[in-house]
Amino acid sequence: MSESNTDKQINAATKEGFAVGISIVAAALLFVAGIVAIFQGISAVNNDNLLVFTEDYIFEFNLTSWGWIHIVLGIIAVIVAGGLVVGSDWGRVAAILIASLSIIAQFLWLPYYPVWAIIIIILDIIVIWAVASWKPRADGL
Template identity: 70%
Template sequence: MSSEFEKYEAKQGTAFGITVVAAALLFVAGIVGVFAGISAIAGDNLYVATPDYIYKFNLTTWGWIHLIIGIIAIIIAGGLAVGSGWARVSAIIIASLSIIAQFLWLPYNPWWAILIIVLDIVVIWAVSTWEPDVV
């Protein structure tokens, strides 16, 4: 019985450690999202417009989407770092929205979008499996 409890504690310790990393990843993804948004809003030539894309917005719209998601992610990462309960739910929501936005952003910057999708999945896993009362 106690070995089962020890395994559970070890799992929660791992989830706690990954949650701290998830807060840092969410913060970094938010910062980079802000920079990507500013770059797109400014009309930078960094992004290539693709023809025949069904979810096509103009670059300024994508810039605002990334800027807003980035700012919200930074705020939530701060709450997650201090262990706020609201931040756990908010982190799952903003990471889910980020996954959707990055999926739609794939034609513009595929490698970056795939990387952020993977990081968002790690964030969702970490904050959804961690139970702060156990550790």
């Protein structure tokens, strides 16, 4: 038996509402991931004793370089989260781009802070999924 048009519309509206809610949560997660990245960067720039130094790491950069990479990505992520909250097209595209770059940076950061890196990677994956699955209507969110 096939679904009626009304059932299909209700189903679509439910999925859309879920995607909008997840996108707002994605903006919050992107904001939090950005703030954490900023703190990771500050810790690295200050050569904090919290960081674990590994030898013979193939993707090794100067710790100060890693710090600035995280600070810049974090600041951009916080700004993009604001654009995502208002539902702008540039915010959606930038959120996917920044979350993707953050995944790469966190993957390369794994030997220094494995638990935090994995947490941020998971948050970034959720952000990408939510933003990619959200199809805003022309009349707003």
